[in-house]
Amino acid sequence: MKQHYLIAIILVFVMNMNVFGQVNKLPDRVTNTHYTLSDYYESSLTNRTQLSKDSIKRATKYLKQFYDSVTEYYRYFKTKKKVLKGVRVYADNDAFTFFDNRDHEYTGGMRIEFITDYVGLKLLSFRREHRFLTYQAVFFGFELYTPDVLDVRNVGDLNPNDRPFASFQYIGRSRNILKYDGSYRSTGELKFGVIGGEVSRNFQRIIHRDITDSPNNNGWDFQIANGGRLAIQYDNSHEWQFKMQKKNIYFHYGFQYGVGWAKNYVGPMFTITNKSFFERNPHNAINSTNRYFGSQKWWDQVKQTAFFAIQLKPEFVFYNSMLQGYPTTNEDFVFDGNTRVTIPVIKDIYPVVGKFSLSVGFRNYNSNLLFEYYFQTPEYDYSFKNKFLHKYARISFTMNI
Secondary structure: OHHHHHHHHHHHHHHOOOOOOOOOOOOHHHHHHHHHHHHHHHOOOOOOOHHHHHHHHHHHHHHHHHHHHHOOOOEOOOOOOOOOOEEEEEEEEHHHHOOOOOOOEEEEEEEEEEEEOOOOOHHHOOOOHHHEEEEEEEEEEEEEEEOOOOOOOOHHHOOOOOOOOEEEEEEEEEEEEEEOOOOEEEEEEEEEEEEOOOHHHHHHHHHHHHOOOOOOOOOHHHOOOOOOEEEEEEEEEEEEEEEOOOOOOEEEEEEEEEEEOOEEEEEEEEEEEOOOOOOEOOOOOEOOOOOOOOOOOHHHHHHHHOEEEEEEOOEEEEEEHHHHOOOOOOOEEEEEOOEEEEEOOOOOOOOEEOEEEEEEEEEEOOEEEEEEEEEEOOOOOOHHHOOOOEEEEEEEEEEEO
């Protein structure tokens, strides 16, 4: 009877919540509901009556409605799972910077992601999963890096002071975690792929031929790990949130790190934005707390869901395979007939690389658009290139399903 009484109290609290109200931080009673439901699901009690199960089901339903109103994709772990929640596609290119398309350093990349409630892989998590809202994504992507000279016919055409050709293509899975009260979030990405594959080479040649009308790139036979070698990479970030007084401005702070065959690094993260963790998730899907969203005029919706972000992400880099060669060799080579020819790589990289970005975007109906402009300090000494910052941009599109 005591158990039923407690459940009844919980239901009263849940059913009287302002489900569609503007929420920046969860009320304590919602958090208490989470903990009580979690304890119920994890309880070793075996004599659960049908009444208690129905009550828990109703409480979970209302909890789901609450999160539907305040955030996209993140959901309570016991609510009904969805196979496909959204699709995100983004493309990076220095051509998007308009004024500095030199086609070198990190020159481009692409990724497609399928967002889901499945592939949780809880064995890989050390957290108490029921204390967080979560969602996952599976993806395929690639990155490509080029030196100044693109028309390389033999190894002698490579500048030993310039970066080598390099690429990383991968499949992977990400797990996105948000604390119930919206004060903390974490994103982890596990990638499996190859360094030195063919996808990046073919992608750049298509871009040069059909879009930018640039000279063909003939240097990919001299890329790092040409032909493809194994790469496993894990990247992780942790962020906390602070809301500035009397303004709809949020300050996010935290840290990130990466370990694996591609790059090993660690560094802080600082962001100023007009959207909270609840309102904008890592896939840039914007949530509208207005129940009339979709029936408003187009411009009113844009004003409500437009966002910006200013971010600083310096990295302390320990090893970068895109510059220093495949990790087990610290050099690279190709075969010219029966002769092994060494490809010059960068031995001395800068240990600190600064990354600064400006982002703007908006949601209209079920689509979310984003444009990000990146500035990056040199990864090595390229003073001979007569430039101080590397610039590229990202165009991202997310569709809610």
